[in-house]
Amino acid sequence: MITHELIERIEGEAVLDFRTDKSGTVQEADIRFVHFRGMEAILEGRNALDALVIAPRVCGICGHSHLIAAVRMIENVYIDAGFSLSISPKAHAIREITLECELIQNHIKWLYLVMLHESGKLLGEEANVSLKALYVTSQINQLSALFSGQWPHSSYAIPGGVTCDPTHIEVMQALKILSEVEQFVAKEVLGCPLEKFELHLKSDSHRALEGDFSKLLHQFEKLNLLNTGKSHGRFLVLADNGGSLDNGERSVADVALVSEDSSHTFAHGGKTHAKNALYRGAFYEGGPLARALISERQGISSLYQKYGDCAMTRLSARIDEMVTLIVHVRSLLTSLDLSQPSFTPPSSILSISGSGVGIVEAPRGSLIHRAKIEKGKIVEYSIITPTQWNLGNGTASNLGVAQKAMIGAESIAKASLIFRTFDVCSVCTTH
Amino acid sequence: MPSKPAKVIWLQGITCNGNTHSFLNDPSLGALLESIEFIHHPILPCKKTLKELVKKLPKSDILIFEGAYRADFERAGVKMETLLVTLASKTKHIIALGSCASFGGIFKEASPEHISGILFDKESESGPLQTLRKKVITLSGCPIHPKWLSFVLDMIVQGKKITLDEYRRPKELYGYLVHNGCLRNEYFEWKVDSDHFGTKEGCLYYAQGCQGPFTHGSCNKILWNEVSSKTRAGTPCVGCTEPSYPRTELFSTKTYMSIPAEMPLGIPKRSYLALAGAAKSFHIKRLEGKLIDDNA
Numbered sequence: 001m002i003t004h005e006l007i008e009r010i011e012g013e014a015v016l017d018f019r020t021d022k023s024g025t026v027q028e029a030d031i032r033f034v035h036f037r038g039m040e041a042i043l044e045g046r047n048a049l050d051a052l053v054i055a056p057r058v059c060g061i062c063g064h065s066h067l068i069a070a071v072r073m074i075e076n077v078y079i080d081a082g083f084s085l086s087i088s089p090k091a092h093a094i095r096e097i098t099l100e101c102e103l104i105q106n107h108i109k110w111l112y113l114v115m116l117h118e119s120g121k122l123l124g125e126e127a128n129v130s131l132k133a134l135y136v137t138s139q140i141n142q143l144s145a146l147f148s149g150q151w152p153h154s155s156y157a158i159p160g161g162v163t164c165d166p167t168h169i170e171v172m173q174a175l176k177i178l179s180e181v182e183q184f185v186a187k188e189v190l191g192c193p194l195e196k197f198e199l200h201l202k203s204d205s206h207r208a209l210e211g212d213f214s215k216l217l218h219q220f221e222k223l224n225l226l227n228t229g230k231s232h233g234r235f236l237v238l239a240d241n242g243g244s245l246d247n248g249e250r251s252v253a254d255v256a257l258v259s260e261d262s263s264h265t266f267a268h269g270g271k272t273h274a275k276n277a278l279y280r281g282a283f284y285e286g287g288p289l290a291r292a293l294i295s296e297r298q299g300i301s302s303l304y305q306k307y308g309d310c311a312m313t314r315l316s317a318r319i320d321e322m323v324t325l326i327v328h329v330r331s332l333l334t335s336l337d338l339s340q341p342s343f344t345p346p347s348s349i350l351s352i353s354g355s356g357v358g359i360v361e362a363p364r365g366s367l368i369h370r371a372k373i374e375k376g377k378i379v380e381y382s383i384i385t386p387t388q389w390n391l392g393n394g395t396a397s398n399l400g401v402a403q404k405a406m407i408g409a410e411s412i413a414k415a416s417l418i419f420r421t422f423d424v425c426s427v428c429t430t431h
Numbered sequence: 432m433p434s435k436p437a438k439v440i441w442l443q444g445i446t447c448n449g450n451t452h453s454f455l456n457d458p459s460l461g462a463l464l465e466s467i468e469f470i471h472h473p474i475l476p477c478k479k480t481l482k483e484l485v486k487k488l489p490k491s492d493i494l495i496f497e498g499a500y501r502a503d504f505e506r507a508g509v510k511m512e513t514l515l516v517t518l519a520s521k522t523k524h525i526i527a528l529g530s531c532a533s534f535g536g537i538f539k540e541a542s543p544e545h546i547s548g549i550l551f552d553k554e555s556e557s558g559p560l561q562t563l564r565k566k567v568i569t570l571s572g573c574p575i576h577p578k579w580l581s582f583v584l585d586m587i588v589q590g591k592k593i594t595l596d597e598y599r600r601p602k603e604l605y606g607y608l609v610h611n612g613c614l615r616n617e618y619f620e621w622k623v624d625s626d627h628f629g630t631k632e633g634c635l636y637y638a639q640g641c642q643g644p645f646t647h648g649s650c651n652k653i654l655w656n657e658v659s660s661k662t663r664a665g666t667p668c669v670g671c672t673e674p675s676y677p678r679t680e681l682f683s684t685k686t687y688m689s690i691p692a693e694m695p696l697g698i699p700k701r702s703y704l705a706l707a708g709a710a711k712s713f714h715i716k717r718l719e720g721k722l723i724d725d726n727a
Contacts, residue, residue: 006507008481009474011448013507034505037445049682053669053726057537057573060448091629107550109455113474127476130460138456138656145656149664151456152449153574156666158682163628163665167723173658342665343629 007419008165009114011061012426014391016419018412026415029406035139036266036273037431043183043381046350048074048373051381055369058383059428061109063152064144065362066383068095069369071157073358076208077373080354082345090340091161091334094147097174099360100325100332101144102151104181105137107288107322110423111189118210118417119219136184143177143329146170161343166336174333182326184239189213190318193346197323201299201316204306213319229311229405229418234391235290236279236402238366239359240246243294244279251295255368260384273430276392276400277384284402285309286292286365287423289317297324311405314421325381348409350376362386367404385428435491437588440484443473444511445538445546446498450572452531457577458562458655465467466588466612467493485509493587493666495580499531499538500559501546512559515549517673518594519560525549525567528580531596534674539610551598554674557688572672578653579604598674600647608666608696609660611653619644623718628665631722635667638693640682644671644695 012035015146019028021335039058043051055070056063078085105418112133141151147164148154156163186193188363191211200206200368206218220226225312242253259278264270284290289309301319304314366385366388372380392400399407402422409415442467443451449473457463462706469477470491476680479489481638485507489538496519502512522724527549530536534553539546550558550567560567571580583601594602610616618625618634625633635641643651650660670679694703 006482012443013481035445037447037538042537047680047682050677050679053539053677053681057447057449060446060450060452060574063447063449066506104558129460129464129475131464134455134460135458138458141456142656142658145664147664149659149661149666150655152452154664154666155661155669155681156664158628161629163663165629165631311630341629343627345627 005412005416005423010128010420010424010426011059011278011428014424014426015346016406016412016416018415020346020391020412021314024411026412028265028396029403029415030271031274031391031400031403031419033274033426033430036430037427039156040381040383040399046378048077048352048371048376048378049158051221051371051378052158056153056155058385059425060152061425062102062105062109062362062364062367062428064148064377065096065367066369067100067155067157069358069360069367069392070362071159071358072100073356073369073371074159074349074373075106076358077354077371078346078352078355078356082184083352085160085346086344087161088340088344091169091342092237092338093254094162094164094166094342096134097329098144098148098327099161100158101140103138104325104329106343106423107142107318108133108189110139111213111216114420114423115216116219118221118420119216122223122413122417123219126264134185136181137313139177140181142176143181146174150383155284157322159349160346161341162226163343165342165420166310166338167343168338171336171338175330176332178326178333182330185226185323185326190323190325193325194323195321198297198299201320202302204303206316216315217312220315223414223417225417227307227310228409229314229421230308230415231285231309231405232283234284236284236286236366237290237294237361238368239361239372240368241427242361244284245290245293251331255359257383258305258368260388272393274391274393275388276394277388278392280290283321283394283399284394287318287363288321289314290365292317292320306313311418311421318423352376356416364425383431385424385431387425387429389408391424391429392423434548434629436466437584438470438490438492438523439467439493439584440489440616440686441472441494441495441497442469442515442518443496444496444500444508444515444532445504446529446531450474450497454577454580455471455618457581457659459581463581463584467584470695473558476537481507483496485514488514488517489519491518491522493524493526493584494634495520495526495528496549500533500549501518501542517565519549519563519704523547523566525563526580526583527558527567527571528571530571530671530676533569534676536573537677551674558680564599568595568601569595571600571605573647573676576650576653576655579649582623596647597683600672604649605647605672607647607649607652609648609650609662611644613651613662615662618718620710620721621687621713621715622707623715630665632718635665637682638684640666640684641667642678642693643668646670646673648672669719671691
């Protein structure tokens with residue numbers, strides 16, 4: 001039997017085409033994205049710096065990641081063109097702080113607005129607006145805005161640094177907000193202090209904690225989903241000294257091995273706008289689980305060794321990443337040297353011709369912006385988004401990451417919930 | 432306060448979800464949700480899923496439309512020319528939320544002849560809801576400030592009259608310019624430009640492309656995320672609330688004989704030149720140095 005399931009309450013919408021057997025077990029699952037905006041074409045022909053305004057509008061929830069990818073891309077075009085560029089450690093650190101804040105708010109929204117809501121619904125629970133989660137995400141976005149001016153859709157990172165020039169007052173405000181966020185995560189999300197969470201993962205005692213995250217795990221347990229959702233065991237992190245992992249075999253990541261496949265899109269007679277992103281010609285998983293395993297974070301590595309890339313490991317990785325990022329934002333804030341320059345002016349963009357690539361670890365995985373620039377003007381722009389890695393649509397013999405994870409699910413409702421563990425975003429996927 | 436909460440439908444056209452996420456930043460969302468209820472919302476718990484919504488398009492008190500309009504763009508398999516127009520005819524108030532819904536915005540650029548706002552197409556009032564124009568309130572911005580939407584919802588719920596400008600934007604929000612309340616106003620007054628980005632000093636209007644002096648919006652009155660704004664973070668205003676958005680060359684000022692090509696709103700060029708010449712001749716030391724100098 002074929003069922004077309006509309007997936008809502010993501011960024012945009014997706015359609016899953018399920019083929020099930022008599023018992024309702026999922027045999028095949030095709031993923032389709034039916035909306036397309038043409039962001040690359042909008043960028044082409046413009047001044048390269050305009051990308052700092054246009055690119056964030058790819059996505060309302062991870063627009064800041066697109067800003068940082070665009071600015072890194074332009075900076076690499078300067079280098080490609082033979083110009084030197086100086087970015088102070090302070091400007092670097094401020095960009096990291098705002099980028100990581102975006103990941104933290106994303107992960108909290110995913111937990112409360114998507115996962116707890118959808119798994120609760122399957123168990124017949126009534127959904128309420130999680131005002132406590134929305135309040136804390138508004139606070140994290142406020143922390144970001146102290147430096148970036150606003151969230152969403154800031155354009156404060158520019159080639160050569162950042163536009164802001166913060167004082168100790170902003171840093172103090174940021175630290176106060178961060179303390180509130182830490183308290184929320186410890187008390188409400190984890191049910192233990194931040195620094196104890198990894199130990200709980202290592203000793204496999206995290207399910208016994210009393211926080212909203214373990215509530216989610218209990219719901220998954222009741223639905224008999226904890227150990228489902230296994231995929232290829234291939235992982236990829238392209239930014240920040242990344243790497244790839246193919247069933248335990250570790251390599252240095254190389255962006256030159258990335259390719260896009262559009263053979264199954266509308267343009268070629270298919271039923272989706274989404275292109276597949278491939279590494280070495282194969283589907284690799286990106287995002288929090290990949291980052292935890294590549295950087296060998298102990299708690300998640302230990303869960304992975306015991307249980308593999310199942311739903312429980314994947315859910316835990318996103319929560320563990322949030323904890324790690326909060327700790328990192330604190331260390332960045334406390335070590336900021338405000339006497340350094342915020343911005344070191346580079347040569348005029350109008351004198352720059354060359355090519356560049358900018359890579360960012362965005363909430364859902366590796367984000368790539370590539371462009372060719374002539375005398376400051378964008379002549380070619382190409383974006384590969386994180387969700388293209390995980391939500392790719394392969395064939396029966398070569399399944400995409402989420403596709404493989406859904407096959408064998410006891411029902412289409414359960415398969416759809418497994419789909420959401422990948423943190424689905426339609427607007428990015430097709431852009 | 433009316434006893435029954437107002438029924439609200441939040442529908443999306445061609446969008447990035449930026450207005451949805453900006454709205455979620457309102458720290459007083461809880462109080463607002465006591466006076467309205469979402470029949471449909473793309474992210475928040477609501478009465479009907481999109482699939483249920485399109486089966487029988489219900490009446491509502493307020494229709495919020497986020498994103499640009501294209502007649503054949505579909506949600507849950509239903510074209511906008513049916514979905515938006517029917518829901519709009521069955522509601523009392525319509526909010527065009529964000530610059531895409533207001534004027535076409537960034538996403539109009541991909542296909543200018545087919546994509547527009549719901550009432551306006553850039554400056555021209557030629558969108559699909561022309562016949563329902565009196566119901567439409569425009570909230571432009573890329574994205575909107577959450578309080579701009581909360582304010583309008585409160586006013587509607589309380590039955591108060593909202594005074595609108597030529598684009599049907601509430602004057603209480605868009606009567607101001609982004610320039611009003613900018614911390615760099617003194618540099619503007621005395622024509623001291625900013626040497627480069629990343630400093631607290633200087634006005635961004637003269638070289639860095641700031642559109643604050645001719646862009647409507649209360650960004651520097653009702654601060655973003657309660658604490659800041661683009662210009663407070665040293666970023667030029669990109670004019671995101673205007674029908675002309677997005678312009679090009681957003682980080683440099685177009686000049687004519689070294690004078691900004693676009694004047695502050697309503698200021699005749701001749702008057703501006705006379706004033707600028709006088710202001711520039713003063714060389715005010717305090718404004719030429721650093722605002723906070725460690726060695727002072």
